[in-house]
Amino acid sequence: MARLPYVDAVTAPERVRETLNGLAAPLRIFHMMAHAETNLRPLLRFGGSILAQQQLSARLRELAILRVAKLSAARYEWVQHVPIAKAVGVTEAQIAALDAGDAAAPCFDARDRLVLRFTDELVRDVRVSDATFAEIAQQFPPREIVELILAVGFYMLIARLLETTAVDLEDAAGTLIVDTLKR
DSSP states (O other): OOSSOOOOTTTSOHHHHHHHHTOSSOOHHHHHHTTSHHHHHHHHHHHHHHHHTOSSOHHHHHHHHHHHHHHTTOHHHHHHHHHHHHHTTOOHHHHHHHHTTOTTOTTSOHHHHHHHHHHHHHHHHSSOOHHHHHHHHHHSOHHHHHHHHHHHHHHHHHHHHHHHHTOOOOOOOTTHHHHHHTO
């Protein structure tokens, strides 16, 4: 059970009500985020830009998001992102490996493992090691490196919001949110 009540769109301030009523999927996370009235729209825009506008491969982004969810024990985040990950090419074997905590499994290629190692270090250590950074800088342009850092950081924030407020698990929205952002 959630530690805070969900914001009810009916009784919410007008801007919050408009935002909540305009969502493609009225997930509980958004109704929890709505307590931070002035942050709601910017957070949704930022999250939307990560999901729909980054140059970074959507598949690599989703591998990183699933890794953040697993490292953060954020089951809600995991449940919501598995269908998105599948839709962008993450395999069942890769999802199973991440779920088991095996980011070095043979089902991942060298680039996948590098992104996952970068994610691990970013989550665990804040500053990625010089060796990992040098390796990723050889394989990715600066834009994609910064996009990866922003995606990992955003989903760390979301994981902490989910887990600290104990947002109740709900069925996955599938790819509805991502599909709507692409329109």
